[in-house]
Amino acid sequence: MAARLPPKPRDQLTPEQQEMHDLYGKATKSVFGKAGGSFVFEEPDGSYNGPLPFFAYLPSAGRSLFAQMSALGKLPIPPDAREVAILTTGAHFKAGYETYSHIPQAVHLAGLSQLQAEELAVGRKPEGLSKEGDVTWEMASYLVNTPGPLPKEIWERAVGVLGKEVVVGLLHYIGFYAYVSIGLNAVDAAVPE
The missing domain is CATH 1.20.1290.10 (AhpD-like)
Known part of the structure; x- marks a missing residue:
């Protein structure tokens, strides 16, 4: 089945969605770049797969979720x-x-x-x-x-x-x-x- 919210290149996103795209891309490259390069989150056209289409579709909700994910990453958890x-x-x-x-x-x-x-x-x-x-x-x-x-x-x-x-x-x-x-x-x- 095809994704219901397929990844889109940055230039096909609204300005608010582009902000979410940039935020997600920077953070994801920072974290996942250290994960051995064994998983793909960026498509050849520069779009991001995974949760970004879900987060970016409603940018105000996506920013809130992303902020929570970032805060969780700072907790002192093994x-x-x-x-x-x-x-x-x-x-x-x-x-x-x-x-x-x-x-x-x-x-x-x-x-x-x-x-x-x-x-x-x-x-x-x-x-x-x-x-x-x-x-x-x-x-x-x-x-x-x-x-x-x-x-x-x-x-x-x-x-x-x-x-x-x-x-x-x-x-x-x-x-x-x-x-x-x-x-x-x-x-x-x-x-x-």
Whole structure:
């Protein structure tokens, strides 16, 4: 199926959308340029795939989402726990672009093995996660798969391993990437070949 909001080159965007394009491009190149070059976010015509068409379609909402994503990136969260949370959430929603774009980050920026990242991307808990990654998987998996409150024992274990500030930060990641995964699925964001 074709993307419902296909990527557009900068010159085909409104001035407000161009601002979002430039902001997204600068930040994405800064982060993903460090991810081993193993995933494509810029098309040959200079358009950006993934969440940008979704963010840019309504620039005022997109700027708000992008600001939240930037703020989350500044939280003191262990990189492996962050990627475990994102991949576990993306896997639950079967958000192809989300898992496609975060496998390289999990490997090149967060120290997970390729196998661990791929297991997470299909909703399985891999062997050999750090204690931070392990408790993050338990928390994220429970929250995206089970209605109702997080059990006290998972909360206490997570706070004991990560600290309350990191746990709350991870909850923001899980919620944010659930939202982004739903949006990517709704617009049928294509995974580059």
